[in-house]
Amino acid sequence: MRKHWGSGVIWLLLFTMPFWMLAVGGYTELAARIVVLGLAAMALNFLLGFTGVLSFGHAAYFGLGAYGVGMTIKYLFPSTAAGVVIGVAAGTLAGAIIGALIVKLRGVYFAMVTIAFGQVFYFIAFRWNSVTGGDDGLTGWGRQPINLGFTTLDIQGNDKAFYYFVLALFTISVAVMALLLRGPFGRTLLAIRENERRARFLGIPIELHIWLSFVISCFFASLAGALFALVNNFTDPRFLRWDQSGTFVIMAVMGGMRSFWGPLMGATVYVLLQDYLSSHTENWMSFVGLVFVLVVLFFPRGIVGTARTRTVAEP
Amino acid sequence: MSLLRVEGVSRSFGSVVAVKEVTMTVQPGELRAVIGPNGAGKTTFFNMISGFFPPTKGRIFFADHEITAMPSHRRVALGIARTFQITEIFPELTVRENLRIAVEVASKHRLSLWLSRENETRIEARVAALIELGGLSAKADRQVSELTHGAQRATEIMMALALEPRLLLLDEPTAGMGDDETYHIVRLVRRLHKDQKLAIVLVEHDMRVIFNLADRITVLAEGSALAEGTPDEIAKSEAVQAAYLGKVR
Ligand SMILES: Nc1ncnc2c1ncn2[C@@H]1O[C@H](COP(=O)(O)OP(=O)(O)OP(=O)(O)O)[C@@H](O)[C@H]1O
Numbered sequence: 001m002r003k004h005w006g007s008g009v010i011w012l013l014l015f016t017m018p019f020w021m022l023a024v025g026g027y028t029e030l031a032a033r034i035v036v037l038g039l040a041a042m043a044l045n046f047l048l049g050f051t052g053v054l055s056f057g058h059a060a061y062f063g064l065g066a067y068g069v070g071m072t073i074k075y076l077f078p079s080t081a082a083g084v085v086i087g088v089a090a091g092t093l094a095g096a097i098i099g100a101l102i103v104k105l106r107g108v109y110f111a112m113v114t115i116a117f118g119q120v121f122y123f124i125a126f127r128w129n130s131v132t133g134g135d136d137g138l139t140g141w142g143r144q145p146i147n148l149g150f151t152t153l154d155i156q157g158n159d160k161a162f163y164y165f166v167l168a169l170f171t172i173s174v175a176v177m178a179l180l181l182r183g184p185f186g187r188t189l190l191a192i193r194e195n196e197r198r199a200r201f202l203g204i205p206i207e208l209h210i211w212l213s214f215v216i217s218c219f220f221a222s223l224a225g226a227l228f229a230l231v232n233n234f235t236d237p238r239f240l241r242w243d244q245s246g247t248f249v250i251m252a253v254m255g256g257m258r259s260f261w262g263p264l265m266g267a268t269v270y271v272l273l274q275d276y277l278s279s280h281t282e283n284w285m286s287f288v289g290l291v292f293v294l295v296v297l298f299f300p301r302g303i304v305g306t307a308r309t310r311t312v313a314e315p
Numbered sequence: 316m317s318l319l320r321v322e323g324v325s326r327s328f329g330s331v332v333a334v335k336e337v338t339m340t341v342q343p344g345e346l347r348a349v350i351g352p353n354g355a356g357k358t359t360f361f362n363m364i365s366g367f368f369p370p371t372k373g374r375i376f377f378a379d380h381e382i383t384a385m386p387s388h389r390r391v392a393l394g395i396a397r398t399f400q401i402t403e404i405f406p407e408l409t410v411r412e413n414l415r416i417a418v419e420v421a422s423k424h425r426l427s428l429w430l431s432r433e434n435e436t437r438i439e440a441r442v443a444a445l446i447e448l449g450g451l452s453a454k455a456d457r458q459v460s461e462l463t464h465g466a467q468r469a470t471e472i473m474m475a476l477a478l479e480p481r482l483l484l485l486d487e488p489t490a491g492m493g494d495d496e497t498y499h500i501v502r503l504v505r506r507l508h509k510d511q512k513l514a515i516v517l518v519e520h521d522m523r524v525i526f527n528l529a530d531r532i533t534v535l536a537e538g539s540a541l542a543e544g545t546p547d548e549i550a551k552s553e554a555v556q557a558a559y560l561g562k563v564r
């Protein structure tokens with residue numbers, strides 16, 4: 001019961017955020033950033049928290065989603081929907097290929113190789129000036145209004161419309177992840193996290209299931225990346241870099257990787273700290289790091305995980 | 316026709332030869348004990364049958380399929396289930412959840428996103444039956460990491476049974492248990508063997524357990540099969556006494 005109550009409060013806050021964000025000193029774009037990075041952290045946590053596999057290279061798929069949408073709108077067609085579809089397809093495809101190559105590796109080796117693959121995409125975006133804008137990022141494009149047939153959704157000029165567009169995709173994504181985790185397939189992932197050897201000798205083909213989890217996770221990470229590019233009307237090669245991957249891990253761990261909502265909390269804390277601190281100091285990252293260390297020391301299960309002890313997904 | 320046929324398998328780790336040219340045949344419904352001193356290669360032998368790793372030499376057949384190099388999950392599908400010398404379960408889940416995962420995988424639902432009402436009911440009933448059979452009713456909704464060693468072992472055995480195997484491999488199921496717990500496991504194994512006609516291969520150190528349960532015994536020593544026979548034959552064998560029985564317990 002308490003958990004349903006908790007989820008209800010989270011949804012209520014998310015759906016009303018643009019109406020009180022200003023009153024508490026925020027702005028609508030900040031709300032969109034929380035939701036989008038929250039989605040990225042939850043996507044990573046599908047793999048980390050619910051399959052027990054640490055990827056340190058999720059920025060690659062996040063960034064491919066971002067560049068996918070930006071380059072589509074800039075070079076192919078000025079359509080937000082087409083851009084998102086292409087961005088997500090690119091990120092997911094890359095995840096499927098890279099996942100298949102590394103799925104036999106475990107633990108630290110897996111994490112290291114995910115970093116290495118991630119950096120490949122960063123260097124491409126960084127070097128290929130003429131197409132990606134190189135170090136300056138991809139500029140000269142922006143999100144386009146979405147034609148729904150009966151009406152046009154002005155996500156270009158109307159901040160609130162854009163926020164609810166982002167929130168709609170977030171809601172669908174979260175619902176799908178929750179559904180996946182609650183069924184028999186989701187329980188095989190939990191089984192792998194809990195004890196890979198036992199899972200294997202129950203007859204679960206471990207590599208296949210980890211790969212599926214990886215691809216699902218990359219799918220939502222690239223969707224988050226595509227939305228993040230739309231939030232900023234800009235893509236930066238740093239979206240693809242290893243420290244961005246680290247940010248997702250920090251969000252998930254800080255919020256509580258054993259809980260379904262934890263990573264969203266982690267992302268919220270991270271985004272708010274960043275927003276507040278970066279206007280006061282260049283070294284805002286050190287403060288975020290300090291908060292992270294304190295959370296890990298005093299709340300080893302993360303902000304949300306500490307509040308409850310059970311570990312099964314409960315959206 | 317034999318259920319399991321192991322033909323001259325060997326396994327080395329670097330220069331250590333853990334198992335040396337062992338041949339063994341297990342009939343359907345047979346209860347076979349594998350005994351031998353520490354380091355004799357018993358667990359390594361199990362690992363090759365269950366597909367933890369392939370043998371470096373020799374071949375293994377199960378119910379007419381060659382399984383020498385088959386991945387472990389496919390062996391499970393053919394009907395080979397195992398437990399481990401050191402209990403392998405899902406520590407943070409309850410007994411019921413542990414068994415539920417096993418039953419779902421066994422009923423080919425591992426890729427299902429949800430279950431129909433009908434399947435849900437069937438799976439719950441199967442889980443409940445396993446809990447009952449394993450004598451775990453009072454602990455069914457406790458997290459397994461909180462349970463006694465004996466209850467954890469019983470959970471693991473029931474998870475293996477949930478797979479509806481034709482051959483059950485038990486690696487020292489009573490190791491580290493008190494008398495009551497040992498008695499409980501022995502009774503369970505005897506019931507599976509007598510009532511369900513399940514073929515079982517059992518690694519054991521406890522002689523009471525072995526002579527109580529086994530149809531036949533295989534003795535391993537330093538990786539080789541030293542002797543094979545009925546409990547009486549093994550008890551009388553001088554070679555076995557010299558190599559093993561005299562030294563242990
Ligand atoms: N994965 C491995 N890598 C290297 N050596 C191994 C490995 N597994 C087993 N061995 C070696 O093989 C030999 C047989 O070990 P095994 O575990 O099969 O014996 P056992 O009969 O099960 O002993 P115990 O009664 O102690 O369980 C030992 O010398 C052991 O050190």
Ligand SMILES: [Mg+2]
Pocket residue numbers: 357358359400486
């Ligand atoms: Mg052993």
